[in-house]
Amino acid sequence: MRTDVEIWAEILAGQDSAWKELVHRYEALVYTVASRANLSYGDVADCFQNTWVLLYQNRKKVQDPGRLSAWLVTTAKREALRLRRKSQRFSPLDDTPELVDNGELPDSELESLQQQHLLEKSLAEIDERCRRLLQALFFEPEKVSYDEIARSIGVSPNTLGPARRRCLDRLKKILMTFGYPDARTED
Amino acid sequence: VDSKKDPTAYPDRPTIIKAARAGDESLLGRLTEADRLLFFLYRDFPLAGEPMLSSAPENWVRKAMAIPEADTQPSLVRRLAGVLTFDSWASLPAVGTRSSAIDERRLRFAADQLTLDIRAEHHRRTWQFTARVYGLGADAVAPTLVVEDSEVFADTDGFYHWTSPTPPVRISLKSPSYLIELAEISWQPHSHR
Numbered sequence: 001m002r003t004d005v006e007i008w009a010e011i012l013a014g015q016d017s018a019w020k021e022l023v024h025r026y027e028a029l030v031y032t033v034a035s036r037a038n039l040s041y042g043d044v045a046d047c048f049q050n051t052w053v054l055l056y057q058n059r060k061k062v063q064d065p066g067r068l069s070a071w072l073v074t075t076a077k078r079e080a081l082r083l084r085r086k087s088q089r090f091s092p093l094d095d096t097p098e099l100v101d102n103g104e105l106p107d108s109e110l111e112s113l114q115q116q117h118l119l120e121k122s123l124a125e126i127d128e129r130c131r132r133l134l135q136a137l138f139f140e141p142e143k144v145s146y147d148e149i150a151r152s153i154g155v156s157p158n159t160l161g162p163a164r165r166r167c168l169d170r171l172k173k174i175l176m177t178f179g180y181p182d183a184r185t186e187d
Numbered sequence: 188v189d190s191k192k193d194p195t196a197y198p199d200r201p202t203i204i205k206a207a208r209a210g211d212e213s214l215l216g217r218l219t220e221a222d223r224l225l226f227f228l229y230r231d232f233p234l235a236g237e238p239m240l241s242s243a244p245e246n247w248v249r250k251a252m253a254i255p256e257a258d259t260q261p262s263l264v265r266r267l268a269g270v271l272t273f274d275s276w277a278s279l280p281a282v283g284t285r286s287s288a289i290d291e292r293r294l295r296f297a298a299d300q301l302t303l304d305i306r307a308e309h310h311r312r313t314w315q316f317t318a319r320v321y322g323l324g325a326d327a328v329a330p331t332l333v334v335e336d337s338e339v340f341a342d343t344d345g346f347y348h349w350t351s352p353t354p355p356v357r358i359s360l361k362s363p364s365y366l367i368e369l370a371e372i373s374w375q376p377h378s379h380r
Contacts, residue, residue: 020252027251031243042349045340048243052251117240119232137200137225138232146200165221172224180231 001125003177008065022068023052029069029117030076033110037080047083051076066179069117073110122174129153130167137164198222204229244343246329253328257363269296269303269360269369276376289376298360298367307354314354318347330362 002021010018027048034047054075055062062071119138123131136149146164150157172180198206198214203222206214207229218226242248273295294305301322308315318332320341329341334355339347354374360367 014255016255019255023248023251027243027248028240031247032240035241041342042339045247046338048247049251049340052254056254113240115232119228120240138228161221165219168221168224168228171228 001174001177003066004068004179005065008059008062008068011059019056025121026069026072026117028120029113030072032113032117033073033076034080036109037077037084039080039083043080043083047076047079050079054079069114069179073114077110118175118178118180122171122178122180125174126167126170129163130170133160133163133167134171200225246341246343249328250331253363265299265365267298267365267367269298269367271295271370271372272297272302279376294372296367296369298369299365301360301367303360303367303369305358309354313350313352315350316348316354319345320360328362330360330365330367333359333361 004022004025007018007022007025011022030051031044031048034044034051037044037047039047051072055068055072062068123134123138126134132153133149136144136152144152146160147157150160155163197217203214203218203226206212207226210230215223215226243251271294273293275291275293276289279289290309292307294307296303296305301320303318303320305316305318316334318339320330323329329345332339332341332347334349334351335357337349339349341347354372356371356374358369358372360369
């Protein structure tokens with residue numbers, strides 16, 4: 001698993017495969033920002049595409065590739081606002097599928113989206129067994145007990161504790177690779 | 188052990204999550220290392236438990252991935268002319284009987300291996316357009332339709348939709364490897380009689 005900084009160095013060196021890897025890593029985040037900006041389907045597509053074009057065109061100006069997710073979120077938000085202001089000369093058909101809700105894009109929500117994306121991409125990097133366990137911890141209703149989690153992933157309740165600790169440690173290492181500050185777990 | 192009944196008992200998972208989300212760190216000193224990490228994760232990832240982020244449509248992602256190719260190989264972009272091969276207005280009935288016929292128009296353009304079908308419908312002072320490109324390879328990126336100065340992207344089913352108060356004269360199709368400029372479209376019915 002490579003950090004954004006490592007991938008970015010290869011992009012600057014002209015390796016198209018690194019660009020594809022970056023798009024794969026962040027497409028869901030950019031798409032989510034665009035699709036929550038109350039845009040038409042066509043403008044969501046424009047917002048998504050323009051964000052990537054802007055990143056590529058400005059690749060030599062990016063000063064901190066460790067904050068690419070923040071750059072993408074900010075750019076997607078600005079692009080969404082620009083598209084909203086754009087003339088409505090072209091508008092989607094009424095029956096065009098809508099991907100949007102009516103919510104705005106407050107910075108706090110964008111930050112939460114970044115965090116959620118960081119967590120999801122970290123979970124995607126972990127082994128299947130740990131992923132199932134951690135998803136049970138994070139994505140199941142809070143009332144589910146450890147015993148129920150153990151049953152749902154097919155392990156003994158006695159082994160859940162050590163497995164959970166091992167998996168959380170792995171997740172922590174992956175999160176730190178993606179930029180989650182170690183200090184947060186030490187404060 | 189029920190931590191709600193016995194405040195000295197080791198906190199259960201819902202209690203840890205509730206404290207983390209409330210930013211209440213009073214429990215921290217009593218937690219195991221693993222539960223401390225769980226606490227911080229729940230504190231720092233408030234959307235944990237929300238639906239996962241959705242992926243963008245596949246053709247959008249492919250197109251974004253192809254940006255460097257389009258940027259570094261401009262000389263390889265083929266410029267083609269799209270030729271009008273069918274126009275429903277070319278066979279409009281005589282003046283006086285065609286009022287409803289001019290509210291709908293079908294056009295077909297061809298260039299190389301590609302065919303572009305366009306359907307235009309006029310009502311309520313608005314033109315509604317649906318278009319589709321045929322002849323793309325299975326893995327090919329759907330081209331962008333450039334209508335005057337606006338770009339229209341294919342939806343997940345490969346259709347292009349847009350509306351306009353006035354119909355377009357200039358339409359082109361562009362992809363990382365080709366640019367197809369269609370013949371200019373006249374919207375004067377009399378010129379097709």
